[in-house]
Amino acid sequence: MLDADTQISAASYEIARLAAGGALAGVDAIMNDKADNVFCAVRPPGHHALAEKAMGFCLFNNAAVAARYIQQKYSLNKVLIIDWDVHHGNGTYEIFIDDPSVFYFSVHQFPHYPNSGTEDETGIGEGLGYSLHVTFSGGQGDREYIAAFKEKLLPKAREFAPDFIIISAGFDAHKDDSLSGMQLSAEGFGELTHIISQLADETCNGRIVSVLEGGYNLTALAESVFLHIQELKS
Numbered sequence: 001m002l003d004a005d006t007q008i009s010a011a012s013y014e015i016a017r018l019a020a021g022g023a024l025a026g027v028d029a030i031m032n033d034k035a036d037n038v039f040c041a042v043r044p045p046g047h048h049a050l051a052e053k054a055m056g057f058c059l060f061n062n063a064a065v066a067a068r069y070i071q072q073k074y075s076l077n078k079v080l081i082i083d084w085d086v087h088h089g090n091g092t093y094e095i096f097i098d099d100p101s102v103f104y105f106s107v108h109q110f111p112h113y114p115n116s117g118t119e120d121e122t123g124i125g126e127g128l129g130y131s132l133h134v135t136f137s138g139g140q141g142d143r144e145y146i147a148a149f150k151e152k153l154l155p156k157a158r159e160f161a162p163d164f165i166i167i168s169a170g171f172d173a174h175k176d177d178s179l180s181g182m183q184l185s186a187e188g189f190g191e192l193t194h195i196i197s198q199l200a201d202e203t204c205n206g207r208i209v210s211v212l213e214g215g216y217n218l219t220a221l222a223e224s225v226f227l228h229i230q231e232l233k234s
């Protein structure tokens with residue numbers, strides 16, 4: 001046990017490297033014109049992992065590693081990470097807290113694990129204003145999420161004008177998921193994907209790598225991922 005939630009086995013290191021590497025392979029596929037966008041069906045998830053510490057089921061921060069890879073290998077400057085997992089991606093937020101080249105948007109339940117990510121946390125130093133948190137107390141669903149994306153994310157994202165978008169795609173805000181008190185439907189995840197796809201078409205040639213984070217009701221996860229991928233493909 002690395003912490004109360006994070007169990008590892010002898011195989012975990014190799015599997016976690018494959019998960020992070022999956023996101024990098026997704027970036028390569030897009031940059032080499034083999035795909036318009038990519039969904040990475042990987043586990044373990046990543047968004048709680050700090051640069052030097054695993055936590056909350058997460059070993060390596062797959063989305064953060066992919067963001068740095070985009071910048072270093074392909075010399076693209078600005079990466080937008082959109083995290084709709086029901087939990088705050090404290091690892092991603094901390095890694096880029098003072099970095100204006102990575103904009104981090106998270107919508108999550110609060111208070112809830114890991115008890116970070118209040119709306120007045122917006123980065124520090126040069127990164128001040130390059131993180132945006134939207135918190136929900138529980139009970140919110142498609143209507144509230146869509147409004148948050150349109151009214152809060154989109155104006156900031158258009159101003160930031162990303163070269164690449166990464167989605168930290170957790171599906172644990174689904175109404176049937178026991179790890180949250182949210183009410184999103186599978187169709188709602190499809191609608192959020194549609195909003196992001198349009199944003200990507202406007203700003204960054206449609207470049208999106210979506211990386212699986214949470215999602216613990218397997219039926220809800222399958223239905224939500226299916227509609228997510230349908231929207232990415234359309």
Ligand SMILES: [Zn+2]
Nearest residue numbers: 085086087214
């Ligand atoms: Zn989660």
